[in-house]
Amino acid sequence: MADVVLRNIVARYEQFLAVDDVSLTIGSGEFVTLLGPSGCGKSTTLRIIAGLMKPTSGSVLFAGRDVTAASAADRNIGMVFQSLALFPHMTVAENVAFGLKMRGAGAAAIEKRVKKMLEMVRLDQLSDRYPSQMSGGQQQRVALARAIAVEPSILILDEPFGALDRKLREAMQVELHQLTREMKITALFVTHDQEEALMLSDSIAVMNKGRIEQYGTPQEIYAAPATRFVADFMGMTNFLQGRVTGRNGDGLNISIGEVTVRTSEPASISNGTDVTFAVRPEKVMLAATQAPAKAAIEGTIRQVTYHGDASRIVLSLKSGETMVALETNDRRSADRSVGSKVWAHWAAEDVKVFAQ
Amino acid sequence: MTMYPLQATLPERRRAARISSAFGASALLTMPACIVIAAGVVLPLAYMLILSVQTPDPGEATLTTNFTATSYVKFFTSPFYWNVLLKTIWVASVTTAVCAFLGLTLAVSIWLTPPRWRGLCVLAVISPLLVSIVTRAFGWMVVLGDYGLINNLLVHLGIIVTPLRMMFTNFAIVIGLVHVFLPLMTLPILTSLDRVDRNIPEAASSLGAGALTIGVRILLPMVSPGLVSGITMVFSLSMSSYILPALMGGADSGMMTTLIYQQFVVTFNWQFGAALVAILLATSLGVVALLIFETSRRTRRWMAGR
Amino acid sequence: MDGRPVIAAIQKKAFWVWSAFLYIFIVTPLICVILASFNQESVQSVPPLQWSLRWYGEALRNPNFVRGALTSLVVATVATIIATPIGVLGAFGLWKSKSRYKAALDAFFALPIVVPGLVTGISLLIVLTAADESAGNVKLICGHVLIVLPYVIRTTLASLAQFNPSLWEAAETLGASPPKILWKVVLPIIRPGIVAGMVFGFILSFDDVNISLFLVDARTITLPISIMSYLQFSFDPSVAAISTILIGITFVSTLLLERLFGLKRLFAGG
Numbered sequence: 010m011a012d013v014v015l016r017n018i019v020a021r022y023e024q025f026l027a028v029d030d031v032s033l034t035i036g037s038g039e040f041v042t043l044l045g046p047s048g049c050g051k052s053t054t055l056r057i058i059a060g061l062m063k064p065t066s067g068s069v070l071f072a073g074r075d076v077t078a079a080s081a082a083d084r085n086i087g088m089v090f091q092s093l094a095l096f097p098h099m100t101v102a103e104n105v106a107f108g109l110k111m112r113g114a115g116a117a118a119i120e121k122r123v124k125k126m127l128e129m130v131r132l133d134q135l136s137d138r139y140p141s142q143m144s145g146g147q148q149q150r151v152a153l154a155r156a157i158a159v160e161p162s163i164l165i166l167d168e169p170f171g172a173l174d175r176k177l178r179e180a181m182q183v184e185l186h187q188l189t190r191e192m193k194i195t196a197l198f199v200t201h202d203q204e205e206a207l208m209l210s211d212s213i214a215v216m217n218k219g220r221i222e223q224y225g226t227p228q229e230i231y232a233a234p235a236t237r238f239v240a241d242f243m244g245m246t247n248f249l250q251g252r253v254t255g256r257n258g259d260g261l262n263i264s265i266g267e268v269t270v271r272t273s274e275p276a277s278i279s280n281g282t283d284v285t286f287a288v289r290p291e292k293v294m295l296a297a298t299q300a301p302a303k304a305a306i307e308g309t310i311r312q313v314t315y316h317g318d319a320s321r322i323v324l325s326l327k328s329g330e331t332m333v334a335l336e337t338n339d340r341r342s343a344d345r346s347v348g349s350k351v352w353a354h355w356a357a358e359d360v361k362v363f364a365q
Numbered sequence: 366m367t368m369y370p371l372q373a374t375l376p377e378r379r380r381a382a383r384i385s386s387a388f389g390a391s392a393l394l395t396m397p398a399c400i401v402i403a404a405g406v407v408l409p410l411a412y413m414l415i416l417s418v419q420t421p422d423p424g425e426a427t428l429t430t431n432f433t434a435t436s437y438v439k440f441f442t443s444p445f446y447w448n449v450l451l452k453t454i455w456v457a458s459v460t461t462a463v464c465a466f467l468g469l470t471l472a473v474s475i476w477l478t479p480p481r482w483r484g485l486c487v488l489a490v491i492s493p494l495l496v497s498i499v500t501r502a503f504g505w506m507v508v509l510g511d512y513g514l515i516n517n518l519l520v521h522l523g524i525i526v527t528p529l530r531m532m533f534t535n536f537a538i539v540i541g542l543v544h545v546f547l548p549l550m551t552l553p554i555l556t557s558l559d560r561v562d563r564n565i566p567e568a569a570s571s572l573g574a575g576a577l578t579i580g581v582r583i584l585l586p587m588v589s590p591g592l593v594s595g596i597t598m599v600f601s602l603s604m605s606s607y608i609l610p611a612l613m614g615g616a617d618s619g620m621m622t623t624l625i626y627q628q629f630v631v632t633f634n635w636q637f638g639a640a641l642v643a644i645l646l647a648t649s650l651g652v653v654a655l656l657i658f659e660t661s662r663r664t665r666r667w668m669a670g671r
Numbered sequence: 672m673d674g675r676p677v678i679a680a681i682q683k684k685a686f687w688v689w690s691a692f693l694y695i696f697i698v699t700p701l702i703c704v705i706l707a708s709f710n711q712e713s714v715q716s717v718p719p720l721q722w723s724l725r726w727y728g729e730a731l732r733n734p735n736f737v738r739g740a741l742t743s744l745v746v747a748t749v750a751t752i753i754a755t756p757i758g759v760l761g762a763f764g765l766w767k768s769k770s771r772y773k774a775a776l777d778a779f780f781a782l783p784i785v786v787p788g789l790v791t792g793i794s795l796l797i798v799l800t801a802a803d804e805s806a807g808n809v810k811l812i813c814g815h816v817l818i819v820l821p822y823v824i825r826t827t828l829a830s831l832a833q834f835n836p837s838l839w840e841a842a843e844t845l846g847a848s849p850p851k852i853l854w855k856v857v858l859p860i861i862r863p864g865i866v867a868g869m870v871f872g873f874i875l876s877f878d879d880v881n882i883s884l885f886l887v888d889a890r891t892i893t894l895p896i897s898i899m900s901y902l903q904f905s906f907d908p909s910v911a912a913i914s915t916i917l918i919g920i921t922f923v924s925t926l927l928l929e930r931l932f933g934l935k936r937l938f939a940g941g
Binding site for chain 2: 760761918
């Protein structure tokens with residue numbers, strides 16, 4: 010397996026800037042995901058790495074060699090497409106053997122390898138079937154086997170599980186995770202689904218409007234989002250306005266309306282700065298009264314919706330802002346009827362602060 | 366997974382075999398077809414056009430640089446030849462008009478046919494195209510002949526006593542041509558019709574329009590692209606049709622194409638024949654261009670964006 | 672106050688009667704040919720006064736018809752064999768082309784259909800005479816390649832239009848060069864379209880009169896032209912018989928085409 014480096018990739022279509030100076034290093038054997046909403050440039054970046062598209066400027070290196078000018082056929086990659094793109098007129102075995110045939114391998118070597126690949130994805134009994142005779146999950150596994158069979162420098166997957174139903178998707182995610190770790194495959198994965206990214210990746214690059222907003226481990230992305238966009242995208246969706254009033258040990262004091270709340274983040278934002286304050290709905294706790302030691306914000310319940318194991322409660326605050334709390338349904342400690350007053354509080358560690 | 370013996374073969378091999386660009390490859394692929402068409406259609410046509418301005422010399426087909434308009438002058442100064450041209454235009458126009466009317470109604474009929482039968486109907490309309498024109502002409506001879514189907518029927522029913530003379534008349538030519546070209550008129554109209562949102566006639570109906578009104582004032586304008594396509598096709602084909610007019614109208618049918626045939630196969634006046642072909646083509650193209658110009662002017666406004 | 676529903680009902684009835692008439696109009700000549708072929712005597716009576724297969728025998732024994740059929744068969748086959756690879760390559764080239772002249776090229780490929788058969792036939796006659804080419808079969812084949820070619824291109828292009836582009840990219844990522852992709856992935860998938868074009872071109876070539884008329888001579892003749900010559904002199908049911916045989920073959924081929932490809936696509940103009 011090789012490592013892949015992107016240097017200052019820019020991709021422009023007419024007036025539209027799809028990829029805006031992206032640089033990235035994918036280490037050998039690493040599983041990296043490009044995560045972001047539609048139109049953020051992740052698919053374009055993926056196609057540039059694959060060689061299906063040429064960047065306007067910048068370079069792509071595979072194991073130190075500049076492959077920017079090389080076509081997809083010359084880069085020795087394995088790609089799984091969203092539509093799978095299995096050759097309908099070839100059997101499963103022929104599909105998997107295709108890349109090997111293109112490389113001029115001998116018949117015996119091909120047969121051996123195809124068998125091994127199919128065993129690995131548990132399809133060796135179906136090697137003579139045609140794609141149209143197989144289920145969606147089986148077709149997925151064929152596409153995967155075909156891409157891996159050629160021992161690619163990098164395995165590239167373009168939202169491969171998007172069209173699957175939830176159960177199948179989860180099964181495929183588990184299988185992919187296991188396969189890539191076992192075989193130490195360098196992989197590049199593109200998705201808009203943050204849960205999928207968190208589960209599969211060694212590193213995640215969150216993209217927005219053609220730029221990488223944050224690059225880090227899943228834990229970093231989830232618990233310590235660097236920008237408001239990343240926080241929002243990863244589910245930290247309560248945003249309140251406040252102002253820094255001073256330091257408090259390791260963290261900051263932020264006043265929100267009449268209340269002062271603490272953060273434990275050692276951010277170096279100076280006093281008096283306006284900040285945005287983010288906390289996850291799951292981390293917001295609601296109390297019937299304002300407990301004296303805790304800093305809590307008063308709110309009125311506007312809407313309660315039931316979600317099985319949890320309830321989603323929308324509060325409106327005195328400042329006019331809205332806050333959402335997600336409470337598990339066995340932990341009711343206050344009146345949750347619409348119109349009642351509650352006090353919202355949270356742990357200092359669960360808060361992220363972003364300067365405006 | 367161990368070493369990658371397969372990997373090394375790729376980049377080096379391909380780099381050597383690379384053709385310059387996608388454009389280069391495309392040009393290469395289309396070259397044979399272009400050569401065949403240029404050599405088979407374009408060049409001979411050009412040759413023929415140049416032949417038309419050569420000095421008339423029966424049987425001679427070589428080109429010289431002595432250009433002369435003799436053949437064209439011969440044509441345009443003769444009332445007889447003018448007559449032939451005008452008659453050809455007349456027959457083609459009548460054929461096109463009748464075909465347009467029949468084609469419109471047939472297309473609407475197919476459009477309204479339940480999907481179960483539609484395939485069969487379309488097949489019935491198209492399959493005559495795959496039968497040789499000689500057979501189709503012969504078929505009409507059987508139908509229209511003095512002792513053919515229609516006359517037999519009429520005599521049998523006692524409506525007439527002596528058979529009606531239908532073969533070797535202009536009527537026969539038009540009927541034959543209409544029959545041959547009806548599918549070519551119907552299909553483009555049908556294609557246009559299929560693009561019409563079926564809710565539109567229903568909306569018109571709900572507003573009180575009768576079937577005829579819907580057909581003429583709503584559907585007809587909407588299918589005009591298909592109609593124009595059909596009309597231009599049928600008109601050009603009618604103008605240059607030889608076999609059917611020859612068989613249905615006889616050797617003295619008075620059509621341009623019969624005249625042309627005689628020049629090439631009977632009298633060997635090839636230069637004059639070439640001029641006749643050129644005049645025929647020019648007339649055909651001229652009328653078609655006029656038609657297209659006229660109709661596109663009218664429909665351009667509301668058709669924009671289709 | 673309305674007679675409207677009644678009028679509407681009458682209009683509806685009248686319309687379907689008119690439609691039936693149109694369909695009858697379309698099939699009548701062909702039906703008549705078939706019926707006339709079964710006449711016992713030398714009359715084109717429909718329906719036959721007496722039924723017999725006599726004229727089928729006569730037709731099959733007619734040396735001109737037999738010669739013509741053989742020539743038509745050979746010419747159509749050779750023309751199709753020559754035209755198909757040229758047409759398929761041309762369609763591939765057009766499909767992959769990113770040039771500004773793509774639309775013009777598309778129109779150029781349609782030229783043999785657009786230029787009237789009469790004109791093409793005459794022009795070829797002139798040029799081939801000037802080139803002193805006298806082998807009848809060769810002249811015919813030259814002309815007939817022009818008949819088959821545009822239809823092979825058309826059906827191939829139509830099939831390519833439905834081809835899933837991801838398949839091309841997948842093959843590319845697996846290391847295949849464009850020629851390999853065309854041969855191993857694209858071609859097998861669009862094969863039905865190509866075959867449809869071949870069958871259609873073959874039929875049109877076999878049926879052709881307009882171009883063949885000027886390319887035949889005393890020694891070489893095609894079946895439709897031999898039928899036409901026969902018609903100039905005699906008017907007996909052997910013409911009907913041979914025509915019926917032709918109609919039968921055409922009918923079978925039409926069904927084949929419809930199954931493979933869908934005939935409407937070939938002719939949809941607009």
